[in-house]
Structure formats: structure tokens, C-alpha cells
Amino acid sequence: MNELAYIPALPLLGFLVLALGGRRMSQKAVAITGAGSVCAAALLTMVLCGQFFGSGAVGAAAGHASPASVHYDLQLGQWFHAGALSISFGLRVDSLSLVFMFIITFVGALIHLYSTAFMRGDRDYARFFACMNLFVCAMLILVMADNLVLLYLGWEGVGLCSYLLIGFWYDSPANCLAANKAFIITRIGDTALLIGLFLLFKELATLDIAAILRQSPGHFRLGSPVITLIALLFLAGGMGKSAQLPLQTWLPDAMAGPSPVSALIHAATMVTAGVYLIARMHVLFQLSPLAMTVTAITGALTLLVAACSAMVQTDIKRILAYSTISQIGYMFLALGVGAYGAAIFHFFTHAFFKALLFLAAGAVIESLHHEHNIFRMGGLKDKLPVVYWTFLAGAASLAALPLVSAGFYSKEQILWYAWRAANGGTALWLAALAGAVITAFYSTRLLLVVFWGEAKTSVSSRPGRLITIPLIILAFLSLTAGFVEWPHNLLPVHLFSGFLQSVLPAPATRSGGETIGQLLAVMATLAGIGVGYQLYHRQPEIGIITRWQQRPLAAAIRNFLFGGWGFDRLYDTLFVRPLVSITRLNRADIFDQLYVAVVRAARTGHRLLSASQNGSLRWYAVGVLMGILFILTLLL
Known part of the structure; x- marks a missing residue:
């Protein structure tokens, strides 16, 4: 499986070409290099998916083979060896990493195609695609690594690229502050993760992922302080990258970057890194009931806090940013109750509709003279029909519109497990259900305010094919991607969970109540949509909102x-x-003063010694003679 190496190598090659020679290339050549390298990686990933299915993964998912045997490994060489620690450049692909690789490359390729038109004319066109290619490469390394050190290399790589892309338009001080904020806050989680790696190596003497998952159940006692501390440190790392409470504040400000950057960060890279880390290291979390509980509570609180903030925002991209924080909260909730497959399924559907919403929002912003305030938009339903209908598909999936959107199938599964999983409970379910109502409300509010009503800003331009084609593809997937996994009581179709069962265990659940839970979830979604429609379309000016704001x-x-x-x-x-x-x-830093004192002492000594170099031969002879006499005195 030497072709495994080509998947991250192609975006890396694109980065090197653009970073070293991009200034001398035409914009067309830059676009072909930047977008072409990621598209080629996406094609290779699809070929790998075909080989993976052909090697027995489909039979394993159906229970006809040993699911644990389906994976590919590739060793590219030794990285370093220090004492008992030996780290290689090793890649390992199983069903979990393959899901992430598909999203990273396929959605990333659509975002790159969109960017070729969206960023056209920018003075730093080549630098943009160089950073985007490096971003994709780093995320691929993160999900394909067979050891935690290489994973951490990709982990820091996506942090670096996010800094470069959030502050891409560095002429604005606000953009630079947003980039610094993202870099500094995520460093908190990164430091916690690094400490967790040290503790894990101290206990197991290895950082190979397969060895850790194999040895941990026999080495750690259930609920022991050491494994709990390690799991909580890993959780802190995931909270930083995935913008979960209390490290979520960087993500709304990250909207300072171009819209394709927002789509890439929110849908295919960075913020999903924490979800992957916890799912990949699920064995460690299963050994710590406390860490599982903290993960679930963190997700529940985050989805509520972010959803409440999303429903009052006025910047179209900040609404979507808070929405991402909330949806990642659903994934953390599912991880915390042990529903790992449900969390990854929601990641899968979320990638399509969130990339769609950000790219459609970028098209709206560009068409309205870079306007971000949704209350200065309106009336775009007929003026930008393709953007409207695709945005409608994304908003429907975000709101989890029953049966016709992918978001319904993945979110309903999380709601069910939050209620009936062994680690779930009524409080977690109520939080998730309340979040569903609020999500449906602000999705409806966003759609109606932006596309319905009276036009408040004239349309300056209409998006071209390179912008609309990715929107159409993502809209189709936002509606249909959920059909691979149906609720147990509706259809016996469980392709996604069956595909992942070779890596992620199914959660233990309490039977009964699934139909009632589904009806309540549907009612919650419809209630949120109904309230949003009533407030922002039926009576937007004379209704409750106006009177409420006056209090x-x-x-x-x-x-x-x-x-x-x-x-x-x-x-x-x-x-x-x-x-x-x-x-x-401490403006005059005391430590700096210590170093200054050392420098001054060295300079003083230099002046004293240089005084002896006066060019007089007799002085040198006297010096030599005195040296000889000193040595003889010591010898005698």
C-alpha cells in the first residue's frame, strides 16, 4: 500500500511548489497546482476506499468477516530513536481514519475549486493556496498517523495553518488579533495533550496507537487516577482544537479569514481534530468513567451555550461559527455517552452542510459588496436562486428537518443515545433536545432574514460556475448523505455504523422509547422552525422581537x-x-538584567585583556617570562 504516502504527499508537494515558486507563477498555474493537488489526493482516497471495501471491509461490516483485520499499514522510515522511545514515519488506515480522509480530501477539493474563483485577483493568491494545501496535508497526517508523536506533528500543523489563514489579510489589525487569539488559546489544549503523551509513555513505554489500545485495558485499573488524568488531558487537548467550553472563544473571531478558510476549518479540518482524537483513543476514555462523564457534560453545555449565542448574532459568518461550536458539542456529547459511531456519523453529515453554508455565505457576502450583517441583506431569493436553494438545503440539514435532510439522521441518533445509552441520562437528553429547538430556530431566522423580505443592499455581482458547482454538490450530499444510517425502528439500514464497528464499539443501550424519542425530536425541530417563521416572516416588525428588544x-x-x-x-x-x-x-526584566550583566562583564574583561596587546615586543617578552616563572613556581 505504498500509495498511502501519496495522499498527504500531493498537498505537501503543492505547498512546496507554491511556497517556493508561487510568486513567479500565473494565477491559472497557481490554481491548477493548489486545487489540482488536493483533487488528486481526493481521487486517490476514493480509489483507496474501493480497495478497502474490496479487501473485506464490507463483509466485516455485515458480520461476515473479522472486522479487526481490515486495515493498511505503511512504514516510511525511522524518525528518531531516544532511549526506549522509537518513532517512525508510519501510516495506518482503518475505517475511522478513512472516513476522515474522505471528508478532508473530498470536501477540501470542493473548497479549493471554489477558492480558485473566490480569491481571484488577490495579491497573495499563491500564498493562500500554499497555506490551504499545507492545512490539508497536516490534517491528513493527523488522521493517518500510526503513533501519537506523528499525530501531534499534524496536530500542531493544523494549528499553524489556522494562524496563517485566519490572519491571511494581515493589513487589518483585527485579523492579526484574531489569528493570535486562535493560536494562543489552542496552545492551552495542545500543552495539556503533550503532558498527556508524556504520562502515557511513562506508563506504557510506547506511543504507538495500536499498542496503546491493545495494552491499556490490561495495564490500567478501571477508574484509576492515572488513566483518568491522562484521559482528561487528552480531553483538554480536544477541547482546545474543537472549540469546546471553556476554550471556545477563539472560533467566532476566526471568521476574520476568507470564507473558504472558514469552510475548511469548520467542515474538514481543525475543529474536528478533537473529535478524531477522542474517538481514536476511546479505549483510554472507556477506562475512566469520570472522563466520559466530563466529556458528555462538556458537549451538552457547549451545544446549549453556543446555540443561544447563535440565535442573536447579526454577522452571517459568526452565526455559522457559533453553530459549529454547538454541533461539535453534539459530537462530544455522543462521545461522552459512548456513542462513538454516532459522533462520527454527525461529523460526516456536518462536514457537508457546514461547508455548504459557509461557501454559500461567502457567495452572498461577495455579491453584496462584502456585507456581513444579515439585517442589511434580504430579498436574495430571486436574485441569487442557486445560492438560495443550496443554502436552503444546508439550513434544513442544520435544523435537522425530518426525513429529508442528512442532519436529521445523525442528530436523531445522538439524541437517542443521549437518552438511552448506559452513560446517558435524562438531563443530557433534555440539553440536546433544547439545543435542537434553538438550532432549528436560528437556522430559520438566518434563512428568512438573508433571502426573504425586502432587499436592503443591491447585488453587485453573481457567482460563477466554479462557485455554484461546489454548492450544488454539497447541497445534494447535505440532503442524501444521511440515508446510509437509518433509525433502528424505521429501516434496517446501518451501513455507516457497520463500517465503523471494526474500530469503534457499539454503545450499551436501554431498550424502549425510541419511537417516542423520535417524535419528540421531530416536534422540537418543527417547533423551532415554526417560531422562527412566525417571528421573522409573519410579523418581523410589529411582533414580539421589537417589543422584547425595548425592555x-x-x-x-x-x-x-x-x-x-x-x-x-x-x-x-x-x-x-x-x-x-x-x-x-517588570518592564526592565530582571532576567534580562542578569544577561546584560554577563555581557558587560565579558566586555570589561575584553577591554582589560586587549590592553595587553600594545604591539611592544619587550612587553610581550616580559609577559612570557612572567608566565614561565609562574609555572615554575607551581611546579616547585
Whole structure:
């Protein structure tokens, strides 16, 4: 399986060509290199999927073969060897990593095609595609690595690329601040993950993923403090990259980057890295009931907090950013209750409809003179019909419109497991159900305000084919991708969970109540859509919203939610201002003074010694004679 290496190597090659020679290339050549390398990686991934199915994965998923035997390995050479630690450049592909590879390359290829038109005319066209290619390469390394050190290399790579792309338009100080914020906050989680790697190696003397998953059940006692600490450190790492409470504040500000960057970060890379890490290392979490509970609670709280903030935002991209935080919260909730397959299934469907929504939002923004405020839009249903219908498909999937959208099938599964899984409970289910109502509400609000009503900004341009074709493909998948996994009581179609069962265990569940749970989920979605339709279409000006905003308490609540629940102000008060005050007090850094003293002593010694070099032969002879006498004195 030497072709495994070509999948991450092609985007890496594109990055090297564009980074070294992009300035001397035409925009057409840059587009072919940047988008072509990722499209080629997507084609190779599809070929690999065909080989994977042909090698027995389909039979394993159906229970006709040993599912644990289906994987591919490739060793590219030794990286380093230090004591008991031996790390190689090794790749391992199984059903879990293959799902992520498909999303990264396929959705990434559509985003790159879209970007060839969206970024046309930008002065840093080549730099943009160089960073995008490196982003895809780093994420592929992360999900294909067979050891945690190589995984961590990809983990830091996506962090670096996010910094470069969020601050891509660096002329604006706000963009630079957003890039710095993303880089610094995610470093908190990265540091926790690194400490977790140290502890894991101390316990098992290996960082090979397969060896860790094999040895951990026999080495760690269930619920022991060590395994709990390791699992919580891994969770902290995932919380940073996937923007979960309390490390979620960087993601809304990350909208400073171009719209294709937002789509890539939210749909195919970076924010899903934490989901992959926890799913990949699920054995460690299963050995720590506390870590599982913390994961589920973190997801439940995050999906509610972010959903509440999304429903009052006015920037179209910030609405989608908070929506991403909320949907990743659903994935963490599923991981915490042991429904690993459901979490990955929601990742699968979410990638299509969230990439679609961000790319469609970018098309709207470009068509309206770079306008971001949804209340300055409106009336676009007939002026941008392709964007409208594709956006409608994405919004329907985000809202989990029953039976006709992919988001319904994946979210319904999470709701079911949150209620009936052994690690689930009524409180988690109620949180997820409330989040479903709010999600349907703000999805409806977003669609109606942007595309219906009166036009408030004229359309300056209409998107071309390179922008609309990716939208159409993603819209089709946003509606149909969920048909590979149906609820147990509707159709016996479980292709996705069967495909993943070779890697991820099925959760233990309590029987009964599935039909009732589905009806309540459907009612929650329809209720959110109905409320949004009533408030923002039937009576947008004279209804409850206007009267509600005029009340001081209601306005204060709205501002509180609009500001992300005050997390930025809290962190500014607790961490940023005290640190700035300390740095001001220590402006003349005491440690710098120590180094300055060393330098001054060296310079003084140099001047004293250089005084002896006066060019007089007699002085040199006296010096030699004194040296000889000193040595003889020591000898005697």
C-alpha cells in the first residue's frame, strides 16, 4: 500500500511548489497546482476506499468477516530513536481514519475549486493556496498517523495553518488579533495533550496507537487516577482544537479569514481534530468513567451555550461559527455517552452542510459588496436562486428537518443515545433536545432574514460556475448523505455504523422509547422552525422581537448572549489584564538584567585583556617570562 504516502504527499508537494515558486507563477498555474493537488489526493482516497471495501471491509461490516483485520499499514522510515522511545514515519488506515480522509480530501477539493474563483485577483493568491494545501496535508497526517508523536506533528500543523489563514489579510489589525487569539488559546489544549503523551509513555513505554489500545485495558485499573488524568488531558487537548467550553472563544473571531478558510476549518479540518482524537483513543476514555462523564457534560453545555449565542448574532459568518461550536458539542456529547459511531456519523453529515453554508455565505457576502450583517441583506431569493436553494438545503440539514435532510439522521441518533445509552441520562437528553429547538430556530431566522423580505443592499455581482458547482454538490450530499444510517425502528439500514464497528464499539443501550424519542425530536425541530417563521416572516416588525428588544432586562440578556456569555471579558479580567500589569511592573526584566550583566562583564574583561596587546615586543617578552616563572613556581 505504498500509495498511502501519496495522499498527504500531493498537498505537501503543492505547498512546496507554491511556497517556493508561487510568486513567479500565473494565477491559472497557481490554481491548477493548489486545487489540482488536493483533487488528486481526493481521487486517490476514493480509489483507496474501493480497495478497502474490496479487501473485506464490507463483509466485516455485515458480520461476515473479522472486522479487526481490515486495515493498511505503511512504514516510511525511522524518525528518531531516544532511549526506549522509537518513532517512525508510519501510516495506518482503518475505517475511522478513512472516513476522515474522505471528508478532508473530498470536501477540501470542493473548497479549493471554489477558492480558485473566490480569491481571484488577490495579491497573495499563491500564498493562500500554499497555506490551504499545507492545512490539508497536516490534517491528513493527523488522521493517518500510526503513533501519537506523528499525530501531534499534524496536530500542531493544523494549528499553524489556522494562524496563517485566519490572519491571511494581515493589513487589518483585527485579523492579526484574531489569528493570535486562535493560536494562543489552542496552545492551552495542545500543552495539556503533550503532558498527556508524556504520562502515557511513562506508563506504557510506547506511543504507538495500536499498542496503546491493545495494552491499556490490561495495564490500567478501571477508574484509576492515572488513566483518568491522562484521559482528561487528552480531553483538554480536544477541547482546545474543537472549540469546546471553556476554550471556545477563539472560533467566532476566526471568521476574520476568507470564507473558504472558514469552510475548511469548520467542515474538514481543525475543529474536528478533537473529535478524531477522542474517538481514536476511546479505549483510554472507556477506562475512566469520570472522563466520559466530563466529556458528555462538556458537549451538552457547549451545544446549549453556543446555540443561544447563535440565535442573536447579526454577522452571517459568526452565526455559522457559533453553530459549529454547538454541533461539535453534539459530537462530544455522543462521545461522552459512548456513542462513538454516532459522533462520527454527525461529523460526516456536518462536514457537508457546514461547508455548504459557509461557501454559500461567502457567495452572498461577495455579491453584496462584502456585507456581513444579515439585517442589511434580504430579498436574495430571486436574485441569487442557486445560492438560495443550496443554502436552503444546508439550513434544513442544520435544523435537522425530518426525513429529508442528512442532519436529521445523525442528530436523531445522538439524541437517542443521549437518552438511552448506559452513560446517558435524562438531563443530557433534555440539553440536546433544547439545543435542537434553538438550532432549528436560528437556522430559520438566518434563512428568512438573508433571502426573504425586502432587499436592503443591491447585488453587485453573481457567482460563477466554479462557485455554484461546489454548492450544488454539497447541497445534494447535505440532503442524501444521511440515508446510509437509518433509525433502528424505521429501516434496517446501518451501513455507516457497520463500517465503523471494526474500530469503534457499539454503545450499551436501554431498550424502549425510541419511537417516542423520535417524535419528540421531530416536534422540537418543527417547533423551532415554526417560531422562527412566525417571528421573522409573519410579523418581523410589529411582533414580539421589537417589543422584547425595548425592555431593559431583555436587551441585557440579548447583549450577554451576543457577547458570547461574557467569556472574553472574564478571561480578560482574570488573565490578560493581570499579566499586562505584571509585564508593565517588570518592564526592565530582571532576567534580562542578569544577561546584560554577563555581557558587560565579558566586555570589561575584553577591554582589560586587549590592553595587553600594545604591539611592544619587550612587553610581550616580559609577559612570557612572567608566565614561565609562574609555572615554575607551581611546579616547585
